[in-house]
Amino acid sequence: MNYSDHKHVVVLYPHPDDESFGAAGTVTKFREAGVPVTYLCGTLGEMGRNMGSPFFANRETLPDIRKKELQDACEVLDMNLEMLGYRDKTMEFESRDEMAERFKKYIEDLGATLVITFYPGYAVHPDHNAMGAAAFEAVKRIDQEKRPTLWATAFSNNHRDNLGKPNVVVDLIDSFDKKLNAIKSHRSQAEGMLSQLLANSESDNEYEAALERFRYEGFYEVDVDQVNY
Amino acid sequence: MDSIKIEEVQKYIDEFANQPVYVHLETTNGAYASHFNANAYNVGAYIRNAHLTYKQGKIVEHDDSYRVGLKHDIGWIYAEGLTDFEVTDTGQLLIAGHDREGRLMVTLEISTEPFSY
Numbered sequence: 247m248n249y250s251d252h253k254h255v256v257v258l259y260p261h262p263d264d265e266s267f268g269a270a271g272t273v274t275k276f277r278e279a280g281v282p283v284t285y286l287c288g289t290l291g292e293m294g295r296n297m298g299s300p301f302f303a304n305r306e307t308l309p310d311i312r313k314k315e316l317q318d319a320c321e322v323l324d325m326n327l328e329m330l331g332y333r334d335k336t337m338e339f340e341s342r343d344e345m346a347e348r349f350k351k352y353i354e355d356l357g358a359t360l361v362i363t364f365y366p367g368y369a370v371h372p373d374h375n376a377m378g379a380a381a382f383e384a385v386k387r388i389d390q391e392k393r394p395t396l397w398a399t400a401f402s403n404n405h406r407d408n409l410g411k412p413n414v415v416v417d418l419i420d421s422f423d424k425k426l427n428a429i430k431s432h433r434s435q436a437e438g439m440l441s442q443l444l445a446n447s448e449s450d451n452e453y454e455a456a457l458e459r460f461r462y463e464g465f466y467e468v469d470v471d472q473v474n475y
Numbered sequence: 476m477d478s479i480k481i482e483e484v485q486k487y488i489d490e491f492a493n494q495p496v497y498v499h500l501e502t503t504n505g506a507y508a509s510h511f512n513a514n515a516y517n518v519g520a521y522i523r524n525a526h527l528t529y530k531q532g533k534i535v536e537h538d539d540s541y542r543v544g545l546k547h548d549i550g551w552i553y554a555e556g557l558t559d560f561e562v563t564d565t566g567q568l569l570i571a572g573h574d575r576e577g578r579l580m581v582t583l584e585i586s587t588e589p590f591s592y
């Protein structure tokens with residue numbers, strides 16, 4: 247695949263940090279090819295649990311902290327950001343129909359040729375599954391000849407058994423800096439995780455330890471007419 | 476947040492008594508508990524901006540953590556496992572329990588104005 251063949255990439259995930267863990271390297275590849283990328287971020291991760299040790303956040307200050315982290319990560323990745331204003335952990339209770347219409351409008355207005363989201367049912371967090379399902383529905387509602395390509399992220403424990411291997415795999419061996427910097431922008435989410443990765447790794451180097459874990463980004467290219475969600 | 480000082484928290488609980496207040500009450504073990512451990516269960520609940528008036532409230536110490544009970548006309552508000560507290564610039568009382576890694580496990584918050592939603 248030639249990254250520059252695309253006109254605009256739209257990423258739909260619900261939480262600040264999903265974009266960095268799930269697709270930062272892929273976003274980097276598209277940006278290097280001159281393709282604009284827009285992140286439609288569902289929530290501010292208001293219900294996150296990591297308050298730091300020592301504390302840097304509490305339940306009430308966390309949303310603003312994560313908003314700033316999100317903006318920083320999008321700056322690192324040089325992508326546009328739209329915050330959609332849903333609330334963490336509640337997206338599955340919103341109307342899928344309304345979300346799909348809203349997402350469809352963004353996709354069409356931005357002229358997206360590629361949509362990246364979570365694979366509903368295989369993305370563990372209820373917000374991931376709900377936003378993925380609404381994004382699938384949005385793509386499905388677009389006329390077939392104008393439909394963007396759809397890539398979905400799956401990471402539930404059963405995803406390999408049920409979906410097989412991802413058919414798009416992006417290797418970040420030569421462009422890992424941006425992904426690591428994007429992840430590190432999300433200090434409230436990444437700090438503990440990165441030090442744990444380092445502790446469990448044979449390497450004593452953060453870059454190497456993170457590369458071991460995050461070298462590849464995998465996606466399932468999906469034909470929405472062929473899947474149930 | 477700082478470690479709970481029982482007299483101080485009791486003083487704030489008393490100040491909020493007998494007037495309409497907004498309460499945020501939450502407990503969680505995260506959205507990934509059963510993803511990382513097949514034997515674990517995902518459990519959690521929260522109420523944001525319950526609007527009520529309690530007539531008495533008390534904080535009690537038990538083995539390095541605290542419980543709070545607030546009695547209102549037709550029932551109770553209850554939280555256990557609380558370890559830390561803070562009073563914000565706008566006068567909200569935040570009480571929470573965290574694990575060793577600083578992850579929130581339970582929180583009880585009281586304010587005279589609604590919490591942001």
Ligand SMILES: [Zn+2]
Pocket residue numbers: 260261264371374
């Ligand atoms: Zn997420």
